[in-house]
Amino acid sequence: MAPRILDRSLIRGFELFRDMTEDNLDAVLTTVQVRRLAPGDTVFEQGEAAREFFVLLNGHLKVMQITKDGQQVVVRHVHPGDVFGIAKAIKRNDYPATAEAVTESLVLAWSASQWQDFVALNPALAVNALEAVGERLHEAHTRIRELSTEEVERRVANALLRMVRKAGTATEDGMLIDFPVTRQDIAEMTGTTLHTVSRLLSGWQDQGLVKSARRKVTVTNVDRLKAIADQT
Amino acid sequence: MAPRILDRSLIRGFELFRDMTEDNLDAVLTTVQVRRLAPGDTVFEQGEAAREFFVLLNGHLKVMQITKDGQQVVVRHVHPGDVFGIAKAIKRNDYPATAEAVTESLVLAWSASQWQDFVALNPALAVNALEAVGERLHEAHTRIRELSTEEVERRVANALLRMVRKAGTATEDGMLIDFPVTRQDIAEMTGTTLHTVSRLLSGWQDQGLVKSARRKVTVTNVDRLKAIADQT
DNA sequence: CGTCCCGTTGATCCCTATCAAATGTAGTGG
């Protein structure tokens, strides 16, 4: 049975495939594999041989590095439309981190060996990937600056604001981060402990800046949280 | 008078230009500008419009971000052969950081608008740039992990080892970092203060791990410093 | 309905920033 070709419209809007012709999109889609992930499933793990690269169709992933003594650091979040796991494209043979589903997710997977073929077919792909990686590099530098110079309170405020920006949905209470987040997660994103995050959120909740429940955070007053993030 | 074309051999060895034909190399060199920098000179400054991109011919640069309250964070060092300031290629209109010469340096500069032309001429350029940026992203993630989970002592040890790896020359005392480094510089690379760095270096000097003078550091016992960097 | 996971809150301690001051070193101009 011939593989059913996914509809082009699924991926047409994605930055990575910008400017691709219909034919090229179809060519790319003939070899794609779609994979469903339950929360907690991993797409790949740190140190594993990089056999594939991916685009997130929907859902949410977190990418993390694990230290020798088992501490986890969340390196970034993957949102729908993002490429990830392009280790091969950047001359690595293994994945430098682990990608884990936070919510139920759908992932598009291609064999890493096809990357070169796709680029040959459509050189703009490398340009688009360069843009994506460049933006992430900039974000990484911003985090380095925060970790180096800012106190925990500001870092946590910034992390919340960033999540709201990338994955916030308006509710009557305010901006809800629309995927599950634990205190531990926020701690791993900001280089602190879940205890400190818990204390901060409790304090902010008392002041009416946020509202939080189990694995759920809503920012009720974005401006005042920004004021904390920007405090000089 | 026709501009004198620089010799191809100058840049042939650079990763960015890998796989380029002689003709393409010549084409690229016809529009290059060479710029000499004295220590302390900047190539570009944070926030400035990104009109050019660069390759370092020789010397050493540091790239830093400056916070609103004036603190500096060293984002990375530029070594000969590295591309830098490719803001435009990653869809930014301004430079996100400041690049300053640490030693006397020679820089090759091209108008940013030529980036697209060069890529059209030679698509491998985008692939090579992607590799370079990807590697930097990986380094940035490593630093994020260090800043999040490791104590100052290990971070400083790692920073020294990294400088030795990238710019170390063997001397009779050990591995000398072959560009001027102050305590302040190391502090800005590791998210600590010059006082703490000074205390650490003094301690290590007493134990015979390093030897340091004004703006100069030599690692005399790489293995024992590695042990500190790796301590679990 | 018990168990696991997540969150809260208190008490304590220590790493490292901060404050302060002195010493050393290179460079400069008279």
Next chain:
DNA sequence: CCACTACATTTGATAGGGATCAACGGGACG
């Protein structure tokens, strides 16, 4: 060539932000 100055480094004293240790409360899910 020396006095003067600017910068780099060292070292001590102190304080405080957060990590760590500890214990408990509460909701979700099998």
